[in-house]
Amino acid sequence: MADSDGPSSPRLMLLQKELESGYPGALKNFWEEIAANGTPLIEPIDDDSEQSLVTFLWQAKDELPGISVVSLLTDQVVNKMTRMLETDLWYFTCQARSDLRLTYQLEPYRPDDEPVDGDDYAALIARFSKMKEDSFNPRTFVFEKDEEDPESFELVRSVIELPQAPAPVQPWIEQREGVPRGKVEQYRLRSEILNNQRRVWVYTPPDYASTRSEPYTLLVLFDGRAYVNHVPTPTILDNLIDAGLIQPVVAVFPDSLSSSIRLQELVLHPPFNEFLAKELIPWIQSNFHVTDNPQKMVIGGASAGGLAAAYAAMELPDIFGNVLSQSGAFRFGLPREEGHEWLTRQFAATEKLPLKFYLDAGSLETKSLRQIGDAPNLLESNHNFRKVLEEKGYDVHYHEFSGGHDYISWRGTLSDGLLYLLDSASQ
Incomplete structure (x- = not known):
């Protein structure tokens, strides 16, 4: 699902119409909504309960050539976001199974988005070190820097759980009251x-x-x-x-x-x-x-x-x-x-x-x-x-x-x- 011809997300389609019609405060209201509710946007697809629309967002603080989403949600691991009109809003929408649980990151735009050669592991690590978490998504999975590993760096990934991700959510991973600890x-x-x-x-x-x-x-x-x-x-x-x-x-x-x-x-x-x-x-x-x-x-x-x-x-x-x-x-x-x-x-x-x-x-x-x-x-x-x-x-x-x-x-x-x-x- 490509965004090159305009947004496919219903919420972003509405926002773009508001911007094109000069609706006062449309963008400001949108970002306030996102700050309150978090990202990514997850929207249902009519007549398909097994799939959802997932929209990733980025608010550009400075001019930049672009930003990409790095995830396994699509056939292409790296997907460049699209800028909405001349605003600070960048977005990427894809269709995904509604039972998925995974992590993702955002990456400053690279002219070459091809996979790293399997023998060049250092290049892969260097690429990961420049990726960012989604600042509007409060759910993260953090790999702390290992002070004993000279190659280590802090890696923060954002978490997405779609509406039908298996429940209960990983029931054995939380410490339980009254359970003796080894x-x-x-x-x-x-x-x-x-x-x-x-x-x-x-x-x-x-x-x-x-x-x-x-x-x-x-x-x-x-x-x-x-x-x-x-x-x-x-x-x-x-x-x-x-x-x-x-x-x-x-x-x-x-x-x-x-x-x-x-x-x-x-x-x-x-x-x-x-x-x-x-x-x-x-x-x-x-x-x-x-x-x-x-x-x-x-x-x-x-x-x-x-x-x-x-x-x-x-x-x-x-x-x-x-x-x-x-x-x-x-x-x-x-x-x-x-x-x-x-x-x-x-x-x-x-x-x-x-x-x-x-x-x-x-x-x-x-x-x-x-x-x-x-x-x-x-x-x-x-x-x-x-x-x-x-x-x-x-x-x-x-x-x-x-x-x-x-x-x-x-x-x-x-x-x-x-x-x-x-x-x-x-x-």
């Missing part, structure tokens, strides 16, 4: 294999006891800082344990150090699996009362972390028996080698392993600011991975949520994966 402690672990040192956060459940007769189930999630703070896994575990839906679990969250190191370690990197097998897991088992039964050990992560989890389980099935992948980046091939979806091809070519899988991906993950050659999109590559697993006879649960590639969805679906893999009735 403990999260931070450690430092030196790796001789990877020649680095990282933070490792460890969650122990309420009433954790090293003398417990049965060792605790173990959960390992990559991108530890994000899974501790932004998801938030400790609160989710507290609530699920208190509700009796999962048994008490010890959760371990290794840090990713930086964006560039993360991409190296989590994308099909054999030394990282060696680190898991010879350093991280032995350290955990030496310091915490956790199981060594693969069927009670879960490894997981999001995006490259989901890929790394499945790769680790394939290489180390005697350690990890369960994989929790959120929007796993299965489209990747081996670094510096031709061919995409390497891990999917490996599972197709090998005998079935004693592994159980939870996979999810977003309905909007069909495009990205990052272009990886002619690789299939993330959603398609998850479909392909799921198909191979099912054809091999694996126990696999796949969930496709209404949203995009971000933690605002993953924090809600993490509990689905935990419930499937750690169902207390099956322990």
